[in-house]
Amino acid sequence: GESVGLHLPTLSVQEGDNSIINCAYSNSASDYFIWYKQESGKGPQFIIDIRSNMDKRQGQRVTVLLNKTVKHLSLQIAATQPGDSAVYFCAEKAAGNKLTFGGGTRVLVKP
Amino acid sequence: GAVVSQHPSWVICKSGTSVKIECRSLDFQATTMFWYRQFPKQSLMLMATSNEGSKATYEQGVEKDKFLINHASLTLSTLTVTSAHPEDSSFYICSAPSLTGGLDTQYFGPGTRLTVL
Numbered sequence: 393g394e395s396v397g398l399h400l401p402t403l404s405v406q407e408g409d410n411s412i413i414n415c416a417y418s419n420s421a422s423d424y425f426i427w428y429k430q431e432s433g434k435g436p437q438f439i440i441d442i443r444s445n446m447d448k449r450q451g452q453r454v455t456v457l458l459n460k461t462v463k464h465l466s467l468q469i470a471a472t473q474p475g476d477s478a479v480y481f482c483a484e485k486a487a488g489n490k491l492t493f494g495g496g497t498r499v500l501v502k503p
Numbered sequence: 504g505a506v507v508s509q510h511p512s513w514v515i516c517k518s519g520t521s522v523k524i525e526c527r528s529l530d531f532q533a534t535t536m537f538w539y540r541q542f543p544k545q546s547l548m549l550m551a552t553s554n555e556g557s558k559a560t561y562e563q564g565v566e567k568d569k570f571l572i573n574h575a576s577l578t579l580s581t582l583t584v585t586s587a588h589p590e591d592s593s594f595y596i597c598s599a600p601s602l603t604g605g606l607d608t609q610y611f612g613p614g615t616r617l618t619v620l
Binding site: 400426428433434435436437438441481488489490491492493494495496 | 507509535537544545546547548549552596598600608609610611612613614616
């Protein structure tokens with residue numbers, strides 16, 4: 393994923409609207425991708441994952457899309473709620489179980 | 504889902520002292536655990552892979568003599584920050600892979616906030 397150093401890109405979204413968070417990954421050999429949510433002062437929380445043999449996977453209010461051609465991953469959150477405010481990270485896994493994390497996107501939900 | 508705990512949740516220490524952080528898998532066994540470091544407003548950076556019964560493997564640029572890792576059992580890994588300095592102040596997070604649901608998903612601990620004065 394893209395590293396953005398000390399500045400996290402921020403997505404401001406109105407409560408009830410849909411959110412789309414994007415992530416570019418770097419390793420074409422990665423075969424497993426995960427989205428994590430991290431609230432302030434806490435560890436990352438698993439949201440949804442997808443294997444490289446799929447291009448879409450849906451969960452409860454969340455959908456992950458994978459475009460291997462351009463090495464792009466997105467997370468869609470439907471009907472965004474205040475509790476969705478957090479930093480979201482994509483992660484990719486290649487050989488072994490080592491994860492490489494993207495730079496993260498902060499989502500702020502406005503009431 | 505699988506649960507990973509860390510202890511302590513936060514610690515403040517004086518420069519030059521050593522600090523031990525524990526990572527436990529509570530309801531599953533983990534032959535491998537991972538240690539990450541996260542600075543404010545930044546992403547997680549993998550420091551090392553902890554292997555039960557063998558030596559840890561460290562990522563490039565991580566000093567193995569400074570960050571001692573011991574994976575003493577299938578449910579416990581410890582990270583000791585030796586001779587800590589203010590630049591070691593960070594959020595340290597561990598994770599463990601679990602085969603829950605048939606996929607090799609990593610579950611993260613709640614993190615340990617280390618502040619070195």
